[in-house]
Amino acid sequence: MSTKDYLEKDYYAVLGVPKTATADEIKKAYRKLARQYHPDANQGDAAKEARFKEISEANDVLSDSKRRKEYDEARTLFGSGVGGPRPGGGGGGFPFDFGDLFGGTGQQSGSTSERIGDLFGGLFNRGGAGGSRTTGTTTRPRRGQDIESEVTLTFTEAVEGHTVSLRLTTSSACKACSGTGAKAGTTPRVCPTCEGTGAASRNLGNFAFSEPCRDCKGRGLLVDDPCPVCDGSGRAKSTRTIQARIPAGVADGQRVKLKGKGAPGENGGPAGDLYIQTHVKPHAVFGRSGDNLTITVPVTFTEAALGAEIKVPVLKGMPVTLRIPAGTPNGRTFRVRGRGATRKDGTKGDLLASVEVLVPQELDDKSRELLNEFRTATASEDPRADLIQRARSE
Known part of the structure; x- marks a missing residue:
């Protein structure tokens, strides 16, 4: 993405949230849109695939507090200068059109600071005319793009950890031309305008701006006979399959970061990161409460009353024996140590077992007779007497 695209795109509008949105609101909006436009749910729909990429790009920036701050500051900076009045015209705007600065930018860099640094590297005569030569985009290492993906895990896989195969499509150097953009058997030539730096300096009195060279579009090289595979861009789409380890204990909706598993860097730069959004299927018996597993265990009336x-x-493993004391009320929760989900430090949470006293739906004559005898024997006890007394005292 070019600097111009980065500053002109309204990521808040893409996700449908206000600029004051909290991190939770951004996360909620992203998850809703990602499910709607994910390529797996819209196979063959190029428009929705492009929309999904746009949503992921917006989320990558706005979900990262540092990148979001840089993005907001950059848009505020440009908002104060673009289209502003000229000196002598009653305002304090810049005496030139900012649109000129974006004429032909280089390839996308890895961070906001790099993108803005490319444009304002010569501000206040730093690296401008008469100064040191700015390094072009073809020689400076560039960090690869971050990639977003999704996986669906079973309840057990999420608790214990699981390795999944992911098929990723990224942009990398064209193999046909080794990233030069020139047809096989030919070589690009050094741009005579910028002498291979990929940058040109513009002096404006007290200001000097370093901007991508307009002739070579910031590459530092000119291609006379472009590669037919990549049309001279030097970039091509590549598909690879990786084995990604999802750590034990992940929860539904959690975002897992795998460092260095994103798109490869350029010119020796580091690879980007891979962010995996996890979706966990519910279990028929167990539930989750943080690092603890939960289960509801049915018991009979006599088991609860007599113990x-x-x-x-x-x-996983053999069932455990749980001692139910006499007089156990319905809903009481017992803790079984070390039988929960795995934590980050390798230890495990607990299993929280809540008892549910079952009331028989049908009784034979013998059971009914015995229960009537029990009711007669306990007729003097009124479990609601204290409740009524307390209600009247208020």
Whole structure:
């Protein structure tokens, strides 16, 4: 992406959130749009695939507090100068058209600071005419793009960790021309305008701006016979399959960062990062509460009243024995240590087992007779007496 694109694109509008949106609001908006436009759900729809890339690009910037701050500051800076009145015309705008500065920018760099640095590297005569020569985009290392992907895991895979295969499509150096942009058997020539630096300096009195060379578009080289594969761009789409390890204990909706697994860098620059949005399928028996697993265990009335030892399943391995004391009320929760989800430090949370006292739906004559005897024996006890008394005292 060029500097112009970076500053002109309204990422807030892309996600449909205001500029004052919180991190949670941005995350919620992204997840909703990502599900709607994800390529897996819209196979063959190029428009929706492009929309998904635009949404991911906006989320990459706005979900990172540092990049969001740089983005906001850059747009504020340009908003104060673009189209402003000229000196002598009653205002303090810049005495030139900022649109001229963007005529032919180089390839996308890895960070906001680099993009703005390319444009304002010569501000206040730093690196301008008479100063040191600015290094062109063809020689300066560039960090690769970050990539966004999604995976769906089973409940067990999320708790224990899982390795998934991901097929990624990224932009890399064209293999046919080795990234030069020139047809095989030919070589590009050094741009005579910028002498291979990829940058030109413009002096404006007290100001000097370094901008990408308009003849070579910031590459420092001119291609007379372009490569037919990449049309002289030096870039091509490449597809690769990687094995990505999802750490144990991830939760539904969590974003996992795999450093250096994104698009390859340019000119020896580091690779970008891979961000994986995780979706976890619910389990038929177990639930999650942070690092703890939860389970509801049915018990009979007699087990709760008289006490019992019952078997409780765990996510992996043999069931554990849980001692239910006499007089256990419905909904009481018991803790089984070390049978929960794996934490970042390798330890495990607990299993929280809540008992649910079952009431028989049908009774035979013998059971009904025994329960009537029990009711007669406990008729003097009114469990609601204290409740009514307390209600009247208020």
